[in-house]
Amino acid sequence: MYNKRKIGGDYEKLAANHLREKGYTILELNFYHRGGELDIIAKDGKYLVFVEVKYRTTIHNGYPEEAIDYRKRKSIIQSANYYMYSHGYYEDTPCRFDAVVILDNEIKVIQDAFEI
Structure with a gap:
């Protein structure tokens, strides 16, 4: 049976391992809140x-990157703002939005x- 959530989770784990190999520190996978989801949060x-x-x-x-349209970017930005607020990060914390x-x-890795 085709389980889209499990397949997506497997690819997110693969992406997280790839980012680790490139020197990223993974903070969280699949951060959910009422307004949306963030696949990976890293330093x-x-x-x-x-x-x-x-x-x-x-x-x-x-292409996969074409799926990150305006609506998706808006949701990611809102979720990132919520994450930063709920985890005590200041507004001037340097951040960026990457894609795997x-x-x-x-x-x-892009x-x-x-940008916001």
Whole structure:
């Protein structure tokens, strides 16, 4: 049986391991709150990083990064603001929004995938 949540979780774990190999420190996976979800929250040097993970097995339905549309970016930003507020981070904390895109077996990290 096809379980989209389990498959997504598996890819998020794969992405988190890839980020660790690149020197990121993983703080949380799958941070949920009423307004949305953040796939991965990490530290990279001085940055607090909010990471969206997207995967595709083929480009038949488009590239994975194309799925991070305006609506999705808005939700991620709102969730990041809530995370920072609820975890005591100040507004001037340096942060960025990265994406890990997985196409078949190729993993790519896009730093600063979008800005506020």
